[in-house]
Amino acid sequence: MSLVESRLTLTVSYVLLGLFAFIALFPIALLVLNSLKPAAEIVQNPLGLPGPIRWQNFVNAWNHAKFSKTFVNSLVVSGTTIVLVCSTSSLTAYVLARKKIKSWKIFTFYLLATTTAPIQLYIFPLYFGFAKLGLINNIFGVALIYTALYSPFAVMLLRTYFIAVPKELEEAAIVDGATSWQVFWRVMLPIVSPGILTVALIIGLNSWNEFLIATTFLQKQENVTAVIAFYLLSGQYSSDWGEIMAAALIIVVPVVLLFVFMQKRFIEGMAGGSVKG
Amino acid sequence: MANVTIDKARKAYGPVEVLHGVSVDIRDGEFVVLVGPSGCGKSTLLRMIAGLENITGGTIGIGGRVVNDLAPKQRDISMVFQNYALYPHMTVAENMAFSLTLAGAPKAEKQKRVAEAAEILGLTPLLERYPRQLSGGQRQRVAMGRSIVRKPQVFLFDEPLSNLDAKLRVAMRAEIKSLHRRLATTTIYVTHDQVEAMTMADRIVVMNGGHVEQVGRPLDLYDDPQSMFVAEFIGSPSMNLLKGRFDSAVGRPVFKTNDGIVLPLPGSVSKPSGTEAIYGIRPEYFTIAPAGSGIPARIVVVEPLGPETQVTATVGGQTVVAMFHERISMQPDEIIWLQLQADRVCLFDTAGRRMT
Ligand SMILES: Nc1ncnc2c1ncn2[C@@H]1O[C@H](COP(=O)(O)OP(=O)(O)O)[C@@H](O)[C@H]1O
Ligand SMILES: [Mg+2]
Numbered sequence: 001m002s003l004v005e006s007r008l009t010l011t012v013s014y015v016l017l018g019l020f021a022f023i024a025l026f027p028i029a030l031l032v033l034n035s036l037k038p039a040a041e042i043v044q045n046p047l048g049l050p051g052p053i054r055w056q057n058f059v060n061a062w063n064h065a066k067f068s069k070t071f072v073n074s075l076v077v078s079g080t081t082i083v084l085v086c087s088t089s090s091l092t093a094y095v096l097a098r099k100k101i102k103s104w105k106i107f108t109f110y111l112l113a114t115t116t117a118p119i120q121l122y123i124f125p126l127y128f129g130f131a132k133l134g135l136i137n138n139i140f141g142v143a144l145i146y147t148a149l150y151s152p153f154a155v156m157l158l159r160t161y162f163i164a165v166p167k168e169l170e171e172a173a174i175v176d177g178a179t180s181w182q183v184f185w186r187v188m189l190p191i192v193s194p195g196i197l198t199v200a201l202i203i204g205l206n207s208w209n210e211f212l213i214a215t216t217f218l219q220k221q222e223n224v225t226a227v228i229a230f231y232l233l234s235g236q237y238s239s240d241w242g243e244i245m246a247a248a249l250i251i252v253v254p255v256v257l258l259f260v261f262m263q264k265r266f267i268e269g270m271a272g273g274s275v276k277g
Numbered sequence: 278m279a280n281v282t283i284d285k286a287r288k289a290y291g292p293v294e295v296l297h298g299v300s301v302d303i304r305d306g307e308f309v310v311l312v313g314p315s316g317c318g319k320s321t322l323l324r325m326i327a328g329l330e331n332i333t334g335g336t337i338g339i340g341g342r343v344v345n346d347l348a349p350k351q352r353d354i355s356m357v358f359q360n361y362a363l364y365p366h367m368t369v370a371e372n373m374a375f376s377l378t379l380a381g382a383p384k385a386e387k388q389k390r391v392a393e394a395a396e397i398l399g400l401t402p403l404l405e406r407y408p409r410q411l412s413g414g415q416r417q418r419v420a421m422g423r424s425i426v427r428k429p430q431v432f433l434f435d436e437p438l439s440n441l442d443a444k445l446r447v448a449m450r451a452e453i454k455s456l457h458r459r460l461a462t463t464t465i466y467v468t469h470d471q472v473e474a475m476t477m478a479d480r481i482v483v484m485n486g487g488h489v490e491q492v493g494r495p496l497d498l499y500d501d502p503q504s505m506f507v508a509e510f511i512g513s514p515s516m517n518l519l520k521g522r523f524d525s526a527v528g529r530p531v532f533k534t535n536d537g538i539v540l541p542l543p544g545s546v547s548k549p550s551g552t553e554a555i556y557g558i559r560p561e562y563f564t565i566a567p568a569g570s571g572i573p574a575r576i577v578v579v580e581p582l583g584p585e586t587q588v589t590a591t592v593g594g595q596t597v598v599a600m601f602h603e604r605i606s607m608q609p610d611e612i613i614w615l616q617l618q619a620d621r622v623c624l625f626d627t628a629g630r631r632m633t
Binding site: 166168169171172173174175176177178182186187190191193 | 327329349350354355356358359360364365366375376379380
């Protein structure tokens, strides 16, 4: 078998990849195009280029969705979630990876069970609990729910990273005079940082986009997240599609930017905890 | 600088005891090699000295201080691991300075000590590199540098050369040895390779199955093994061991192999006829006898090595290996007549303990 791909194979792969790229990018291109058109033009000619470019859509979207407030809410919720999940999960994962815990299998089962249970199952009891605690309309309360929701995934992923770190590295640090905390903070954490970055990205993305919990627990206009503000746009101002497209674009931009900048390290992270000593 | 006293040290993992009362006294400045087959407990013992494993029984003392209950960092030791265990996110300089950083040493002090160690090990041009940018030999040196920088009382090495190729291993062997000569720090070095043990050690501790078989200087172990295990383990090719019994049929005490071949004994030996024993003789103590005299051996293989020739042959039903300085042009299945130096014979009882 030759290692060099034949011309035909190459052509077929490029055609297929091109097709997939088109399928992936077409809606986004449409989004960009239509965000620059007035509503009437979108209905008439959704695929055409915009006649006069209408930047006003973005201004309207920003104002009507109160992005100056809701965007900050989203950032705070996502940021808090990331910090909480990364700090608690990395500690948990380290312990689970290193200490020989006999019931690890049971614990894994528990973690998996919690990830597979649908939100609808416990959202009502949770709501009443939070209501009692006065945490409704509190964005930090929502971050707390997200933390609980995403922690199992983060623990499972980070555990594999910690397991991949050779035990001798810790022992070397101990002999060098490190305390348990210093071993964790100065040796382990930097080594598993690609994993933490991956977890941060995935969780940031999920909490940025989360809808059901956010609508349930955040009910005041000024407390909602960007995604909910976006949702409220339709209907409320008689559905200006140009404006809605612009709002969608605004919401997507931070996510896209993050992925573009982090792409390389993100892929490294997903490729597994390949730590070479 | 410190001596290390290991007194009846025992280690059990749950119900399984892997070290059964090991006692070794290591003098200040000595280079001691722990050697033995894989799984005999060398690493376990070293890790107990380091404080990475707790001590089930007995005591370990460093510099006259019992360290059983001290944390590794209070024992003033340093350790080099088989896979180097360099911190991948730190540069060579940071790796070497890590212990000083943790101890809160001032920056100037750190730089000075790292520079010194780097100078000794030829690492100066590599200080800003990361471990992944280094070759195996360089990583090995950084791991040693990390030990040196701390100026500990005792250096511990656990098979530090096993991951290197054969040529580099020989070079690093010499380097570690000269480092020891220069620093004169007490060193405990673990290996399964008897050649490493022979070439590097001031004294060797041969371990087997969680016991100490024998402690001694390399050539003392070679010439005077106290057990069959040591006789076989030290030296390559290893000592020939032939089964048989004492006999005096020919008027003087001799050894008769199970196949009835008569072997000479040192004059001082006199054991009751018929006592079973094992006759040990190293390959280099054979010489070629004139045809028809001495011990007849049927050649199996002749291996010319250049400076010497190694001959594998059968004496009766048992295989012996002989080393000759002359070149030999004989073919398999020919009979070679051998003589041996009777004063070099080691006799073992059937339990494998030395008799004479
Ligand atoms: N953590 C452990 N748990 C149980 N048994 C162990 C453990 N570490 C080592 N052993 C056992 O102790 C014995 C000695 O191991 P070790 O000291 O690593 O041998 P070596 O001489 O090859 O370095 C082996 O039989 C090994 O299986
Ligand atoms: Mg070992």
